[in-house]
Amino acid sequence: SALLEVTDLFKTYGTGEAATRVLRGLSLRLDTGEMAALLGPSGSGKSTLLTILGTLMKPTSGSYVMLGEDMISADDRALTEFRNAHIGFVFQFHNLLPDFTALENVIFPTAVREGRETPAARARGRDLLSRMGLADRIEFPSANLSGGQKQRVAVARALMNSPELVLADEPTGNLDRDSANQVMDLIGQINREEGTAFLISTHDEKIAGFCRRQIVVGDGVVTG
Numbered sequence: 001s002a003l004l005e006v007t008d009l010f011k012t013y014g015t016g017e018a019a020t021r022v023l024r025g026l027s028l029r030l031d032t033g034e035m036a037a038l039l040g041p042s043g044s045g046k047s048t049l050l051t052i053l054g055t056l057m058k059p060t061s062g063s064y065v066m067l068g069e070d071m072i073s074a075d076d077r078a079l080t081e082f083r084n085a086h087i088g089f090v091f092q093f094h095n096l097l098p099d100f101t102a103l104e105n106v107i108f109p110t111a112v113r114e115g116r117e118t119p120a121a122r123a124r125g126r127d128l129l130s131r132m133g134l135a136d137r138i139e140f141p142s143a144n145l146s147g148g149q150k151q152r153v154a155v156a157r158a159l160m161n162s163p164e165l166v167l168a169d170e171p172t173g174n175l176d177r178d179s180a181n182q183v184m185d186l187i188g189q190i191n192r193e194e195g196t197a198f199l200i201s202t203h204d205e206k207i208a209g210f211c212r213r214q215i216v217v218g219d220g221v222v223t224g
């Protein structure tokens with residue numbers, strides 16, 4: 001069944017002579033539990049699309065429905081609530097708090113939102129870190145982790161609230177080949193075990209090869 005569907009998306013940055021038309025009528029459907037790569041050269045609009053799908057920015061025009069809800073007409077407050085409940089994010093630069101442990105980093109956003117840190121959240125955080133191969137790094141300050149380990153903490157953090165969708169923008173862009181493969185393997189495992197859908201942007205065909213589906217963008221539309 002459809003997790004999300006965008007139709008005829010347009011996104012233009014700036015106006016007049018400075019206008020950059022990035023998305024030009026892009027349509028895409030993502031099903032529940034899909035594991036998809038978003039491929040395309042640098043500047044092709046992958047980040048723009050992920051930002052729109054993440055409800056962090058509205059398109060210039062077009063429709064977007066996720067889990068049966070209209071993401072275009074929703075106001076900021078409704079979108080924040082929707083996002084917190086249903087969407088996780090992983091970025092190229094993990095944005096971990098260096099003095100916080102791996103576990104603290106994973107549960108921090110949830111604790112801030114709920115105004116407290118519950119035993120259930122700690123248990124969920126520990127479980128996710130173990131499943132990301134970090135059982136022996138749970139209490140390490142994140143500054144002392146390797147790049148690959150930090151990115152696995154960021155994936156665990158994105159999964160805290162059991163989102164239906166995780167959007168990952170070049171999550172392995174900063175990693176060596178072995179670390180990148182390991183991150184993708186573990187993401188695939190979570191996708192199979194939890195049924196979380198992943199949309200992972202990359203310009204690396206080898207990384208895309210870890211995904212069952214490849215979505216290619218070019219000239220502001222899906223070309224393959």
Ligand code: ADP
Pocket residue numbers: 013014020022040041042043044045046047048049
């Ligand atoms: P990708 O992720 O595929 O590299 P982006 O979505 O980051 O592509 O960028 C697509 C195009 O939009 C690029 O030409 C970029 O310079 C431009 N762009 C992205 N964000 C902005 C912005 N906030 N303001 C103006 N132009 C932008």
Ligand code: ADP
Pocket residue numbers: 143144145146147148149178179
């Ligand atoms: P990965 O394959 O996950 O990227 P590495 O091979 O880079 O891991 O790192 C191996 C070990 O070295 C890890 O257990 C990690 O904790 C440790 N390590 C890597 N970078 C640092 C650092 N800057 N400070 C402390 N320990 C580090």
